[in-house]
Amino acid sequence: MNLAAIAKPWVGALATYQPGKPIEEVARELGLGDPERIVKLASNENPLGPSPRALEAMRTAASRMHIYPDGDSYYLREALARRFGVSRDEVFLGHGSNEILALLGHVFLEPGVSAVMSEHAFVVYKLVTALYQGTIIETPARELGHDLDAMRAAIRPDTRVVFIANPNNPTGTMIPADALHRFIDALPEHVAAVLDEAYVELLPPRLQPDVLRYVRERRNVFVLRTFSKAHGLAGLRIGYAIAPPEGIALLNRVRQPFNVNAMAQAAALAALEDDAHIARTRALVEEGLDQVSQALAGMGIDYVPSSANFLLVKVGNGRGYFDALLRRGVIVRPVDGYGLPEYIRVSIGTRAENERFLDALALVREEWSSS
Numbered sequence: 001m002n003l004a005a006i007a008k009p010w011v012g013a014l015a016t017y018q019p020g021k022p023i024e025e026v027a028r029e030l031g032l033g034d035p036e037r038i039v040k041l042a043s044n045e046n047p048l049g050p051s052p053r054a055l056e057a058m059r060t061a062a063s064r065m066h067i068y069p070d071g072d073s074y075y076l077r078e079a080l081a082r083r084f085g086v087s088r089d090e091v092f093l094g095h096g097s098n099e100i101l102a103l104l105g106h107v108f109l110e111p112g113v114s115a116v117m118s119e120h121a122f123v124v125y126k127l128v129t130a131l132y133q134g135t136i137i138e139t140p141a142r143e144l145g146h147d148l149d150a151m152r153a154a155i156r157p158d159t160r161v162v163f164i165a166n167p168n169n170p171t172g173t174m175i176p177a178d179a180l181h182r183f184i185d186a187l188p189e190h191v192a193a194v195l196d197e198a199y200v201e202l203l204p205p206r207l208q209p210d211v212l213r214y215v216r217e218r219r220n221v222f223v224l225r226t227f228s229k230a231h232g233l234a235g236l237r238i239g240y241a242i243a244p245p246e247g248i249a250l251l252n253r254v255r256q257p258f259n260v261n262a263m264a265q266a267a268a269l270a271a272l273e274d275d276a277h278i279a280r281t282r283a284l285v286e287e288g289l290d291q292v293s294q295a296l297a298g299m300g301i302d303y304v305p306s307s308a309n310f311l312l313v314k315v316g317n318g319r320g321y322f323d324a325l326l327r328r329g330v331i332v333r334p335v336d337g338y339g340l341p342e343y344i345r346v347s348i349g350t351r352a353e354n355e356r357f358l359d360a361l362a363l364v365r366e367e368w369s370s371s
């Protein structure tokens, strides 16, 4: 059998996404026994879990899982449209915002076409561009964040997509609203801007940029959001795009008929109404960021101030710290694949989880400095 020999040659060259290690796998590998003893701060999940309202909706939905989902996600699109003051035909649901990124690649990217993205930006932009054999144009970061002037200058006649993560993962950096505005204003007609706002609900509303105005103005813009982070539904895989109707119609042409499952639709609909859960989550993240950043500062360890629910921490040897923390049952994320070998990324957890991380970090540091 030689399936690789008969596959399309470029597929063999594609990189596979490396997800954060699941708790069970780490427990097995390290013989740590009880998974309860392991703290996972590797995938920017919500430490409070799903909204109680979403849990109730999932319980109710469970007995109807023999029925195909609503292929149009009618009620959820309706609810999102109402909440954001857009129309239903400006809303698209996906199997996580990752699926929507891939579908955007399906719509816009092919050999001979390029996509612009920033150094240290969310890795899926590169994976998707490679998947559709587009050319990756990566612009240098400015203070680890997106340099929109450089990104604008990098746009070529063959560019079709510019990917912008705001806040960005893994750096936690945020683009100033006026810079984003200037960028969108100067966006050429032949380019679509993908504004990936996976973490935006974690910010207080006054700090959330008003990007939906670009949709109302019918710019070439796709705003991407997800139920994975602030809403605590990462396991269900559900995200959405808000864009002018013409853009949504293109996405609908390339998606599978039932790309969003019924459980996810029910939970998301309930979660969307649970403002109290978002407020609790926001408060927990804010306190956790204070707790971890103050402790790091006290230890003399540099970190990047974050607008999201994780921190990029400068430890020196990121991969080494990742391994050493893992052996102590704390899972963080190495980010050498992002061109950041000196850093680890740690998600904000509960107060107790953050303490576990900080204690383990102090121990590893002591060990390394004495060896």
Ligand SMILES: Cc1ncc(COP(=O)(O)O)c(C=O)c1O
Residues within 6 Å of the ligand: 043, 044, 095, 096, 097, 098, 099, 122, 165, 167, 168, 169, 196, 198, 225, 226, 227, 228, 234, 237, 238, 239
């Ligand atoms: C910037 C960014 N965009 C998109 C996603 C994908 O989220 P989803 O779970 O909706 O696929 C993530 C997940 O980590 C992310 O960090």
